[in-house]
Amino acid sequence: MYAQFYIYNPGAALDTHHKRNLRLNRNVLQTIENVMQQNNPFCELYQCAFEVLKAASGGDENFNVPVYLHYDNSTDHHRYNMPTTDEIVVILPGDGMEISNVRDIIVYRKQEQGLMQISECHPAYLPLHYVLFSPTGQLGWTTKLKHWYVTRNVSTSGKLSMKQYFCYHLFERASEYSPILREGRLFQQFIVDVWPATEQNRLAYARLNQNEFCSDLYYNLTDIVTEGLNADKIGQRSVLPSSHIGSPRNMYEIYQDSLAITRYNKHPYIFLTMTANPNWPEITNALLPNQTVYDWPDLVVRVFELKRKTLLNVVFNNGVFGIHVAHV
Template sequence: MSAILILSAILRQRKRKRPRQCLKEKKRQLLLTKERKTHVQCSSTDRQWYNLPTTDEIVVVIPGDGTKVSGMRDVILHLQGNNELMQINECHPAYLPLHYVLLFPHEYSTILRAGKLFQEFLVDAWAATEQNRLTYYKLNQGKFRTELYQDLTDIDPNDLQPNQIGQRFVLPSSFPGGPRHMFKIFQDSMAITRYNQHPDIFLTMTANPNWPEITSALLPHQKPIDRPDLIARVFELKRKCLMKEIEINRVFGNKVAHVFTIEFQK
């Protein structure tokens, strides 16, 4: 009986010590997890690398690297009264109203009250217009006398298979944002600077979405980010007003030449 009593006493003591041991093990695990977290945070280059985006703007992402020809988007319509199908592309006047049916109801227009859908409509319309212009340049290379740029169209056949050598198309300098257009305006700016010596004034102007002209024209329950068209118009009016003060009112004296550029934050 004495042995049984001794064993029961030992078991009781172990049961009493188990919660403390569990607490110690939990503390050790918490310390280990904290050390691992701090190690991961210190080893990473940016703690906000995988955070969700916080911006309210919508941008367009065009897939591909430009080597493959992207087909034009279209809408398939089922005509009333017959079983025929009608296909309209993105250049058709009815494409956008049919694609964004919420923005073009029968009674009134909700395009300025759509919020992010309005931004998606703008970038989609811009992408369709840009693709249409690129298609026109591709199909009308003869009108731009591209044969004069034979040195640009030649491709070095080294390390290329015959099926990898395609036809290179030349964009004119009138295409905004193209390499020739950017090089042209850069050369014009350098020519103006070379002729008139170094510039005297470097002036910057920053747009403010909270300008009174913008906030006073917003519809109820709207934010400035919901009206990019309004921000662009107010900024352009203020830019023209600034140029009027410089050219006509001559706040800086007699102006000989000027060069300006408009940059957008990304």
């Protein structure tokens, strides 16, 4: 579960520590502020965190709430180490055994003077968290969004999933300007943020629709024994279907299929690997001006996936290694 996590950006922490934000063009900042005050309806409804902290500190402009990473020497050094690179990461508090289904997203309403907790599925989450992506306050994904027939200008009966919504915004289109793809490290944080939200949404669906997966067949001690789990750690279980990529049953099914193919067709004699190269011309030519591959990470993934599919097509259909008889 990814119910609770926090974003850690060492670059932003360094900027705050050294007060580098003072070098920014004040006229540009003022223009952005004016645009949001005039066009963003959330500016009148909600209060910024720094305003609440300033009021709590008695008006102190230099009031800060620092957050530090604590390293525990008793943990496994191969898994739990302090960051060694300047990357944006997700911090998952706790040991993973806590039962929690809601992320700690709090908004402060000006008029009612009170705190309100919202989920990542709330349509106001994206415009409130990523203000520069939507300076006019355009609402984000909701469970009521549906697919749209562009030619007919009507909606369909099929609902738009959270994954499809974010995939749409990750693509560059010549007909519209995309601020998301031009935000550098903020774009990286956006990707790191929405992936757990999307995965959490899928896990919630599986948990609330266990009857569709015939989960009653799995409620026995077989999995507990084979997985080596302690009885005191077992609570109400949610079974993930084998179609859920990365789930235990998905990996177990692929493993068993691979063994069955190997048992019937003998052992393979070619071990072929493929890695991505950020200097591929398909990647460098698609980058926007002054961008690096780190500013557009999903572009590298998409190019690699297309090349992987091309390689599989050559192997399966062109017979470069012989006749294709089976694959997983």
